[in-house]
Amino acid sequence: MWQYWGMRVAQRLAATLPNPAQYRLAVLVGELIFHLWRDKSRATLENAAQVLNLPPGDRRVRTVARQCFHNYAKYLVEFFQLPFRTSADLQAKVSQLIGWEHVEAALARGQGVIYVTVHFGNWDVGGSVVAARHPMSVVAETFQPARLDALVQETRTAHGMTTIPLENALRKVLRALRRNEVVALVIDRPVHEREGGVPVRLFGRDTRWPGGAAVLAMKTDAMVLAGGCWRNPDNTYSIMAAPPIRCETTGDRDGDLRRNMQRIVESLEQIIRRHPDQWYMFRPMWPVPAASRT
Numbered sequence: 164m165w166q167y168w169g170m171r172v173a174q175r176l177a178a179t180l181p182n183p184a185q186y187r188l189a190v191l192v193g194e195l196i197f198h199l200w201r202d203k204s205r206a207t208l209e210n211a212a213q214v215l216n217l218p219p220g221d222r223r224v225r226t227v228a229r230q231c232f233h234n235y236a237k238y239l240v241e242f243f244q245l246p247f248r249t250s251a252d253l254q255a256k257v258s259q260l261i262g263w264e265h266v267e268a269a270l271a272r273g274q275g276v277i278y279v280t281v282h283f284g285n286w287d288v289g290g291s292v293v294a295a296r297h298p299m300s301v302v303a304e305t306f307q308p309a310r311l312d313a314l315v316q317e318t319r320t321a322h323g324m325t326t327i328p329l330e331n332a333l334r335k336v337l338r339a340l341r342r343n344e345v346v347a348l349v350i351d352r353p354v355h356e357r358e359g360g361v362p363v364r365l366f367g368r369d370t371r372w373p374g375g376a377a378v379l380a381m382k383t384d385a386m387v388l389a390g391g392c393w394r395n396p397d398n399t400y401s402i403m404a405a406p407p408i409r410c411e412t413t414g415d416r417d418g419d420l421r422r423n424m425q426r427i428v429e430s431l432e433q434i435i436r437r438h439p440d441q442w443y444m445f446r447p448m449w450p451v452p453a454a455s456r457t
Contacts, residue, residue, distance in 0.1 A: 275340030289392030
């Protein structure tokens with residue numbers, strides 16, 4: 164229950180403190196957490212090193228890892244502000260919308276769009292902007308206790324997004340696609356081999372990701388679009404939708420699943436590369452440590 168009341172207090176602070184003060188406080192808190200939460204900072208350093216193709220001890224890797232914590236704390240500030248912001252307020256924070264023509268072209272087929280993203284930038288701002296242009300459902304993790312989950316999801320639905328609980332989501336997702344909606348999935352969750360998942364190669368190393376996006380696309384023939392919403396230096400946002408991917412089937416289900424997931428992952432790589440300091444991956448993404456880099 165403390166999480167619920169903690170979020171209530173954070174929302175109240177977000178409603179009263181001026182924005183510059185909130186961002187300064189966010190950077191301070193992010194810096195403290197980087198230094199104090201060693202497991203998370205180590206994982207972030209290793210992940211950043213892989214993305215940058217540099218040794219984990221490199222100064223540039225440490226800078227990116229620290230900025231990940233700063234930027235995530237800023238994202239949380241903006242999430243706590245959502246109940247006090249209108250959709251028009253969020254639209255005004257977006258200075259650049261890249262590739263919307265890809266979304267329109269995919270929707271013109273009438274079979275819905277599977278919009279995949281990662282824990283990057285500010286996915287709530289991105290979702291609000293998409294939802295203002297076309298009906299959108301978001302597959303969301305369920306939080307405990309129930310009061311906290313209701314508070315989190317109400318914050319998003321107030322900005323036009325329909326939330327679908329991750330548990331037993333398939334039927335509702337299929338219905339949304341049949342209505343030619345955009346269905347958003349956040350898919351960058353590393354999966355141990357014993358848990359299933361699909362083997363993919365991400366930034367030159369093997370890992371496993373959930374394959375739901377590719378399975379849905381193969382089942383429905385909906386197009387898959389990778390997208391991201393990143394923070395600019397002035398705290399406005401840019402949103403990008405990559406060219407659509409049509410997941411092909413050959414009759415070899417396992418092979419098709421691997422090939423299609425790899426194409427999706429490679430599209431998301433291009434977005435992460437733009438701003439690796441805004442990819443909030445605070446746990447090990449790759450199961451086996453990389454060989455020493457020189």
